[in-house]
Amino acid sequence: xxxxxxxxxxxxxxxxxxxxxxxxxxxxxxxxxxxxxxxxxxxxxxxxxxxxxxxxxxxxxxxxxxxxxxxxxxxxxxxxxxxxxxxxxxxxxxxxxxxxxxxxxxxxxxxx
Amino acid sequence: xxxxxxxxxxxxxxxxxxxxxxxxxxxxxxxxxxxxxxxxxxxxxxxxxxxxxxxxxxxxxxxxxxxxxxxxxxxxxxxxxxxxxxxxxxxxxxxxxxxxxxxxxxxxxxxx
Numbered sequence: 001x002x003x004x005x006x007x008x009x010x011x012x013x014x015x016x017x018x019x020x021x022x023x024x025x026x027x028x029x030x031x032x033x034x035x036x037x038x039x040x041x042x043x044x045x046x047x048x049x050x051x052x053x054x055x056x057x058x059x060x061x062x063x064x065x066x067x068x069x070x071x072x073x074x075x076x077x078x079x080x081x082x083x084x085x086x087x088x089x090x091x092x093x094x095x096x097x098x099x100x101x102x103x104x105x106x107x108x109x110x111x112x
Numbered sequence: 113x114x115x116x117x118x119x120x121x122x123x124x125x126x127x128x129x130x131x132x133x134x135x136x137x138x139x140x141x142x143x144x145x146x147x148x149x150x151x152x153x154x155x156x157x158x159x160x161x162x163x164x165x166x167x168x169x170x171x172x173x174x175x176x177x178x179x180x181x182x183x184x185x186x187x188x189x190x191x192x193x194x195x196x197x198x199x200x201x202x203x204x205x206x207x208x209x210x211x212x213x214x215x216x217x218x219x220x221x222x223x224x
Contacts (some may be wrong), residue, residue: 032210043116043216044201051210059211090155097210098143098163101142101203103156 002027002079006091006104013111019064019078021107023091031093034101038088041091050074069104102103113204114139118215125192126223133187135202140180141204147176147187150199152219159200160187192222198207 006023010051013019025031032051037042046076050067056066063082074091091104120203125131135145140172144163148156158171160176162185168177175188185202199217 034212043202044214046180046211056130057210088153092156097205099159101146101205101212102157103148106153106157108153 002093002102004041004091004093004102006107008107009105010108011110013081013109015083015111016080017079019075019076019109020086021089021091021109023074023076023104024072025093028072028093030071030096031095032086032097033068034092034094035074035076036090036092038090038106040087043075044090081111083111085109114142114204114211114213115150116202116204116215118200118202118218120218121216122219122221124221124223127192129192129222131189131192131220133189133200133202133216133220135185135187137183137185137213138150139206140183141207142180143207145176145178145185145202145204146212147174147185147200148203150201152198156201190222192220194222194224196220197222204217 003026034049035047038044049057050068063079089107092101094101117132117136142164146161147159150156162169164177173190178185199219202216203212203214
């Protein structure tokens with residue numbers, strides 16, 4: 001069966017520090033991968049999606065970047081965090097765009 | 113531009129009551145619509161996926177309907193239980209790309 005792993009679960013980082021959040025999927029190949037951010041009391045905002053290794057589409061201009069170095073690995077990064085980067089970050093995958101989406105357990109990022 | 117709206121934003125019901133959560137979307141060109149559950153501080157759990165050619169899907173006490181022409185979906189929860197307390201999110205997958213658009217969610221509280 002397919003599983004998705006996302007870590008860390010919680011992270012507190014100072015302003016200006018770098019960020020690296022990792023997401024891996026098991027049990028499938030060539031999935032579509034997604035990074036979302038959920039601000040408190042708000043809906044999910046799509047940040048990046050990837051349909052293959054090295055293929056990244058950005059939805060929102062921001063302080064973040066994403067990379068897909070391997071088929072089932074999706075990384076969210078920042079060189080210098082801002083206070084406004086605080087939020088709940090969720091990774092998701094689906095096998096293709098008309099199939100069911102599955103989410104990781106999320107990372108709570110607090111920038112102080 | 114696809115917009116997804118969920119009504120009500122919050123709902124409190126006594127245990128045992130049947131209830132309906134509403135989701136509306138502005139663009140009917142979708143592959144599918146998916147309902148999720150989110151517990152506080154957790155990731156999203158997929159509940160039901162309805163393909164654009166389908167009218168409804170059922171899983172246990174949950175029944176989701178889709179009227180693509182009118183841009184509406186409902187999630188029916190029968191005989192609600194305190195364990196159903198969570199935020200329920202609907203999301204549509206547009207045919208024009210890889211984006212999944214989420215509603216802001218309905219926060220449900222079932223009182224024992």
